[in-house]
Amino acid sequence: MSVLSAAILFDAILFDLDGVLVDSEGVSNVVLVRLMAEHGLIVSHAEFMARSVGKSFAALYSHLEADYGWTRPESFDAESDAALAESFLSVREVPGSAQTLAALREAGIPFAVASNSRRDRLDIKLQAAGLADAAGHSFDPSQVGGRGKPLPDLYLHAAAALGADIRRCLVIEDSPTGVWAGAAAGATVWGLLAGEHVHVGLDEQLTAAGATRLVHSHAELRQALGVENQAEMGKVTAG
Known part of the structure; x- marks a missing residue:
C-alpha cells in the first residue's frame, strides 16, 4: 500500500x-496487584492483566467485586493514585x-489518541514516553460525559x-473493549499485538471483537499503511 493509497483509504x-x-x-498491573494484596485480594499478575487490559478502573473494580466479593477500602483510591x-x-x-506518529505526520495523515485513561494519567504517560507532542490531539472520557470505551x-x-468521517478512520487497538468501541463507532479497526501485556489468545479475542486485521509491531503497522519510508527518512534526519 502506497502513502497515497493509505491517505485515500x-x-x-x-x-x-x-x-x-x-x-x-x-x-499499572504491578502496582495494583501489590496494593490489592495489601488489602486482602490475592490475584496473579497474569489473571489481573487479562481482566484489566482496556477496561476503565470503575469497570475493573466492579468486576472484581462481582467475581471475588472484594470491595476496595476507602483509602484505596488515594493510595493507588x-x-x-x-x-x-x-x-x-x-x-x-514515536516513529509511527512521526511518519504519519510526515505523510500528512491526521491522527489522534483516544484513551480510557484519566486526563492527568494520560498526560503523564505521553510525557514520560516522549510522545508529549501528541497531547494536543488526545482525548479522554471526561470529554464525552464519562462515556468511555466500549461505548x-x-x-x-x-x-x-x-x-x-469516522467511517473513513482507522482505529488501532489492543483490547476487545477498544475494538468494540471502534467498531461500534463505524471505523475500521486493526488490532496491534506489540505491547508487553500481549497474552496467548489475545489475537483471537481481537478478531472476535471486530478487528479486521492484526499487526504485530509498529514497523508492520507502518508498512501496512505505506509510511515506512517516512519513518526511515525521519531516523536519518534525526541522526
Missing part, C-alpha cells in the same frame, strides 16, 4: 494509548510508536475533532 488514524503507544499495562502517578513516570513507548463516543469525538 483513511481520513485519520485513531490510536488507543495503553499498550498501543505506551507500554503502561505492565506498570499516588502509586500509579509515580510508576507512570517510568513508562516507555511501545517500540516504534463509541470517544472515537466519534476524536474523529469529529479532526474533522474526519
Whole structure:
C-alpha cells in the first residue's frame, strides 16, 4: 500500500494509548496487584492483566467485586493514585510508536489518541514516553460525559475533532473493549499485538471483537499503511 493509497483509504488514524503507544499495562498491573494484596485480594499478575487490559478502573473494580466479593477500602483510591502517578513516570513507548506518529505526520495523515485513561494519567504517560507532542490531539472520557470505551463516543469525538468521517478512520487497538468501541463507532479497526501485556489468545479475542486485521509491531503497522519510508527518512534526519 502506497502513502497515497493509505491517505485515500483513511481520513485519520485513531490510536488507543495503553499498550498501543505506551507500554503502561505492565506498570499499572504491578502496582495494583501489590496494593490489592495489601488489602486482602490475592490475584496473579497474569489473571489481573487479562481482566484489566482496556477496561476503565470503575469497570475493573466492579468486576472484581462481582467475581471475588472484594470491595476496595476507602483509602484505596488515594493510595493507588499516588502509586500509579509515580510508576507512570517510568513508562516507555511501545517500540516504534514515536516513529509511527512521526511518519504519519510526515505523510500528512491526521491522527489522534483516544484513551480510557484519566486526563492527568494520560498526560503523564505521553510525557514520560516522549510522545508529549501528541497531547494536543488526545482525548479522554471526561470529554464525552464519562462515556468511555466500549461505548463509541470517544472515537466519534476524536474523529469529529479532526474533522474526519469516522467511517473513513482507522482505529488501532489492543483490547476487545477498544475494538468494540471502534467498531461500534463505524471505523475500521486493526488490532496491534506489540505491547508487553500481549497474552496467548489475545489475537483471537481481537478478531472476535471486530478487528479486521492484526499487526504485530509498529514497523508492520507502518508498512501496512505505506509510511515506512517516512519513518526511515525521519531516523536519518534525526541522526
